[in-house]
Amino acid sequence: MHDLRALRADPDSFDAALRRRGLSPVAHAVVSRDEARRAALQALQEHQARRKVLAREIGQGKRQGLDTGSLETEAVELRDDIARLETQAGAIEREIADTLAGLPNRLDETVPDGSDEEQNVTVRTFGAPKEFPFAARQHFELGEALGLMDFPTASKLSGARFTVLRGALARLERALGQFMLDIHTTEFGYSETSVPLLVNDTAMYGTDKLPKFAEDSFRTEDGRWLIPTAEVPLTASVAGEILDVRTLPIRMTALSACFRSEAGSAGRDVRGMLRQHQFSKVELVSVTRPEESDAEHERMTRCAETVLERLDIPYRRQLLCAGDTGFGAAKTYDLEAWLPGQQAWREISSCSNTRDFQARRMNARFRTEDGPVFVHTLNGSGLAVGRTLIAVLENYQTEAGTIIVPPALLSYMGGTAVIEASR
Structure with missing residues (x-):
């Protein structure tokens, strides 16, 4: 607002x-x-x-x-x-x-001009795209060959854009979520939070998902919404509050299921797990004083980058241009992981500073000597678990089609070091 x-x-x-x-x-x-x-x-x-x-x-x-x-x-x-x-x-x-x-947030002065993702600016990179002495396969080819990624059963149960994971891949997905949460809570001071997966109109409006993005979300018959991201309940938890300045910044994280209708994405990423109606994500949300939000944006993005660096996944940080910056954001960094099977960079995290845009919609403020002032809110993926799973599969594949478990995840995998075909 x-x-x-x-x-x-x-x-x-x-x-x-x-x-x-x-x-x-x-x-x-x-x-x-x-x-x-x-x-x-x-x-x-x-x-x-x-x-x-x-x-x-x-x-x-x-x-x-x-x-x-x-x-x-x-x-x-x-x-x-x-x-x-x-x-x-x-x-x-x-x-x-x-x-x-219905009007988007005002852009930060540092956001570059441009109409689409082609005009985004690479800020930094980590690692070099991996080269294999064999033809790298895409994640769905690997998962199906292992017998651990099942799209036909998911389609039978729910339709298109759903996936059933089995055995070691299901455990790897769980391991990634736990790994991310452990980093963000023990090293970066985020408070782990378990949130409702259903929210009301007020929560969706306050986090700028309504009215503009109603068609992108699923609504229940009783009028509630399946969350498109844990950003919604985490950020809306301070709606209507006048916070004590001594409590700021507030940093929260949640691992949750997310639900998106993917309206308008017909024909895009129809194979595999890249664009799903249901997926898991570790969300990061910060509530800060206005003068702290720019530094918090950099900090949040580094928290997300740290996960990729621990997994040794090549990535690049993109500063989104004006035409590619989301509705509620004043400034956004996307992290794009390298996927050898696709031979492409794909978004795996998006970290945004919304300034007081959401706070005005939610009436979320903090107390000062001169009266209540609107907080600034920030949100970011720390990371999208399914897409991180894709990045691990494609970057750690072998010529035999097995998957080497990244060293950082070994302690979460019960001794499994290599994921092989199910028997």
Whole structure:
């Protein structure tokens, strides 16, 4: 959500920010509607004041036996005008709120211009893309050949974009999630949290998933939503709160199932586990003071990078350009892992600073000497477990089709060092 006062103060700057995202200007139209709302409220106040005077004059006139008919007629007209002005002001206020709710966050000055992912900027890299003395296979080819990745059964149970993992691959997926949680909680100070997988409209709206992304999520018959990411319940946990500044920054993490409809992705990544309706992810969420959020963004991204470095997965950090930055983000870093089977870099984490965009929607603040101030919220994948599993399979494959377990995961795998075909 945006600060209407800031928009009124500098509509040209606001529209310039929208144009960076390829959107049409709206600020002057919003200001015009807000002026109409304020005029209606001013007239409403004047009518209410006049109505009080009339009530007093009518009462005095009746006590004195005077004819108050004209005053009573005026009072009835004022009553109707007041009702009309209240309806008018309320309708304009809702119109403005709906308009602002549909506008993306303002971009940070350091976000590069650009229309799509081709204009993203590589900030840093780790490791070199692995080269094999054989033709590297994709994760689904490896998993199916091992007899441990079962797409037909998943399709029978649930339809497309689901996967059944068995045996050592199921354990490897679990190991990755536990490995990530252990790093983030014991080394980086995130508080492990178990969250509901179903949330209400308020939680989804506060974390900018509604109304814009309703079609990307699954809704139950009783009106609740399956979480698209644990960002939603973690961030919304501070909604409506006035926090003690001494508690900031708040850092939370959760390993949860996530659910996405993948609307609009027909024909994309239809093979394998890259784009699923259900997947596991370790989420990182921070709630900070405004002056701390930029540093927290860098810190959060390094926390996610550390997981990849411990697994020795080559990756690159991308600073997203204006056209590729998400709706709620002021600035985003994507981490892209190298997948030898695809011979491509694929997103495995996205870390965003939303500044006070979500906090305004949630009314999440902290107490200062000058009164409550909106917090800044940040979120990031630390990491997407399924995609990390893909990266491990493709980077640790052998010519025989087995998978070498990364050294960092050996203690989580019950002594299994090499994943072989099931018998």
